[in-house]
Ligand code: ADP
């Protein structure tokens with residue numbers, strides 16, 4: 001229902017409500033309070049510093065007004081409450097001065113500062129207060145106060161609006177939930193502070209039920225809706241291939257390979273995420289899938305986010321596939337036109353079995369003979385559209401994502417609930433824990449010394465600093481400046497090279513090759529080396545301006561070292577008090593780090609990452625309400641299976657929901 005139907009709402013305030021994401025009467029009704037104030041006269045002597053208090057008293061001094069600057073003023077006066085004089089400060093209410101007269105009995109609500117014997121008041125009430133009254137407190141925006149918001153919501157509640165209840169009746173009965181209308185009423189106007197519990201539970205369950213329903217439906221559409229042709233793969237051939245690998249697979253790698261094998265040979269389309277820390281060995285798992293795909297007569301596309309990473313995948317994968325007849329090609333944006341045309345032709349004629357590349361794979365010119373599998377590395381780097389356009393190049397190709405962001409269980413269900421997930425937690429053997437230390441800029445000499453020691457051991461070093469726009473470079477060091485400084489510090493005796501995104505393709509390749517071959521000892525770089533780059537002889541990483549990077553990025557960067565049996569060290573240059581840097585120095589467990597990362601970020605950002613049409617919840621909190629989420633997941637799955645046969649024809653609400661989701665995909 002349109003907001004304009006609301007009594008007493010002007011155009012200006014309508015816009016203000018819009019800015020709070022309130023665009024309809026329904027939105028307004030679902031604008032739930034985030035806390036309550038209970039009007040209960042309290043004894044200040046029983047209260048502690050910082051607490052919210054409500055006291056009654058007589059005005060004991062004339063108010064004094066102070067003006068600070070435009071729009072900021074204060075009223076200061078004393079009240080006598082239970083034989084105690086208390087200082088009251090009231091901001092931006094200078095206009096109330098004449099109402100506050102000595103001897104008048106008033107009620108003051110605000111925050112108590114024990115040391116100053118002061119209450120910074122948010123509210124002064126002149127009438128007798130209704131003891132026991134509960135006021136709902138809403139999220140507001142400048143220009144609308146809580147009183148107005150309450151009035152708007154009350155008016156909205158009075159309108160004859162349709163309340164859509166998304167909880168199917170069987171679950172409503174099963175859990176004996178409150179009726180939705182009652183729940184909404186009681187959350188806006190609770191009888192007492194504890195009475196909202198039941199209402200909240202019901203509304204949270206409903207939110208999570210709908211959310212999980214959508215995710216389950218997406219999963220259903222992606223994997224089960226149509227049958228694909230099961231791939232025919234002889235296990236013996238697969239085992240032969242695994243036998244040619246230069247290392248023993250870890251338990252989790254084996255498990256993931258088995259799960260993928262089942263998906264490939266099954267009727268349903270694979271939609272699987274391999275989730276494992278940096279260096280956990282996801283590539284080989286992906287390659288094994290590509291090999292199986294090849295054995296069954298189909299082609300594979302592997303998309304990676306950067307040219308460096310694609311080129312490196314190409315090198316490593318070509319090596320791993322050396323003993324097979326599988327034909328691999330590399331397609332980059334910078335590939336010469338003639339070469340590109342050749343690749344396009346071969347691909348269409350089925351002469352290429354595995355095509356590796358950047359998003360250049362999405363180009364209309366790229367046509368496969370029979371694409372059977374799409375692998376996306378570091379999938380979070382691509383948008384939904386990019387991933388979709390690639391998979392549309394085949395007839396229901398299987399989908400495999402590889403992600404180095406280890407998602408904690410709680411979040412995996414919501415963010416990746418529409419996929420099957422294979423976790424790789426065990427690391428290849430022989431890897432040593434990476435030592436991580438924080439050094440301040442003042443300790444740079446120590447750092448240089450440590451670097452020198454490392455070089456003496458014939459090891460190599462990555463030095464990383466953020467890429468900086470000229471305009472904001474003031475206190476930060478750019479990559480090329482950093483290289484110059486290091487050259488001076490080491491007297492140009494150590495070969496240092498420079499890598500950043502602006503270099504020409506040939507130059508980049510040469511820099512990487514020289515470093516890989518050990519011709520250069522230190523590689524100064526921007527985060528282009530973040531994903532996937534693999535030079536095992538590098539045992540030290542020094543990150544300048546480390547505070548400028550996010551936790552996930554720092555963890556990814558650090559994963560570039562510790563790739564052999566030597567001791568590796570990561571030096572973060574920044575403040576020792578920085579929370580993120582501290583987390584990194586404490587742990588190298590990606591799952592722990594991601595958990596912390598999520599805690600430090602707002603949940604809103606998290607959901608922004610997925611475009612499944614859902615941003616955030618009104619009442620639910622994934623972490624606190626995890627058990628409700630689990631139940632909602634099970635219930636909505638059951639509900640989906642029961643009703644999918646007739647496509648929700650008997651259930652208008654859910655029929656609408658699935659059509660909305662369809663238009664998203
Ligand atoms: P990521 O999961 O970060 O993509 P990679 O697949 O690049 O990791 O693997 C990192 C390195 O570990 C590579 O050099 C790879 O060859 C090696 N590797 C992978 N699996 C194993 C294993 N089971 N044992 C030893 N080394 C392995």
Ligand code: MG
Pocket residue numbers: 282283377532
């Ligand atoms: Mg990788």
